[in-house]
C-alpha cells in the first residue's frame with residue numbers, strides 16, 4: 426500500500442512499513458537533523474518541512490494509509506511541569522493533522538503517541554482525538570504496545586490508534602490477533618515451533634530444559650523525564666566502570682539498522698551528531714512494532 430508519513434522523525438514508521446512491503450509516498454518533518462536522515466534514506470520521496478504549510482490535495486500524494494506520531498511533549502507523563510495536553514503548541518499539531526486528514530480521508534490512519542495521551546486533561550484529550558477521527562468517518566480502535574514484546578531489548582509502551590473508513594471490524598483486525606482469543610495456549614508450547622504471533626515463540630531453555638517464551642527485555646530504557654534526550658542518562662554498568670549507551674546501541678534498542686542515523690554521507694569529524702541521534706532515536710517509533718502493524722494492514726488489504 427502507499428503510505429504518507431507525517432511527523433516522520435527518522436522514519437521509524439516508514440522503515441517498519443517498508444519492511445512490511447509498503448511504499449512510502451510522502452514524508453513531512455521539520456527538524457533539520459531528521460530531514461537529513463530521511464532525505465538520505467528516501468531521496469526520491471516527496472517531502473514537506475512543516476505540516477502547517479501542507480495543503481492537502483496539492484502537497485500530499487494519494488495514499489492508502491496516513492501515519493504519524495504527533496509531538497508528545499505536552500501530553501507526556503514524563504514532563505516535570507504541568508501538561509498542557511492538546512492545548513500545548515507542540516501536541517496541538519494534532520489539530521492540523523486532523524484537519525488535513527478530514528479533507529483527504531485516506532482509507533486508514535495510524536497514530537502513535539505516549540500513554541500519557543490517555544490521561545492528559547483528565548482523559549479529555551484522548552476523547553478529542555477519538556471523536557475527531559470518528560467525525561471524519563473513521564471507525565477507531567487503539568491498543569498499547571510495548572516494544573519489548575517485538576524483539577527489542579527495551580520496555581517502551583506506546584498507544585497506537587487505528588482509524589479505518591471500512592468499519593470497526595477492520596480496526597480490530599489490524600490491532601488484535603485471532604490467536605489471542607484461542608484459549609488453548611498449550612497448543613503452541615512446543616520447542617522450536619513458530620507461532621503466527623511474534624509475541625509467542627517457544628524455545629527450550631538449554632540449561633533447565635524448560636519451555637520458555639522467547640521474549641527479550643533485558644534492558645528497561647525508561648527515564649523519569651521526557652523520552653528523547655534523557656536516554657543519554659541510561660547507563661551501562663561494569664564492575665568498575667560506568668558508561669552511556671552508544672548511539673548505535675540506541676539504534677538497536679529501537680530496531681533500526683546500525684548507523685541508520687549516521688550514514689556515510691553525514692560523516693564529518695568536525696560535527697558531533699550524538700545529541701541529535703539520541704534525541705531523534707528517543708522520539709522514534711520502534712521499527713519492529715511499525716513492521717508488525719504494517720503486516721497486519723497488508724494481511725487485511727484495504
Ligand SMILES: C[S@@+](CC[C@H](N)C(=O)[O-])C[C@H]1O[C@@H](n2cnc3c(N)ncnc32)[C@H](O)[C@@H]1O
Nearest residue numbers: 432433434435436437454455456475476709710
Ligand atoms: C514523536 S516525533 C515522531 C518520530 C517518528 N515517528 C520516528 O519514528 O522517528 C514527532 C516529530 O514531529 C516533528 N515535528 C514537530 N513539529 C512539526 C511540524 N510543524 N511539521 C512537521 N513535523 C514536525 C518533530 O521534529 C519530531 O521529529
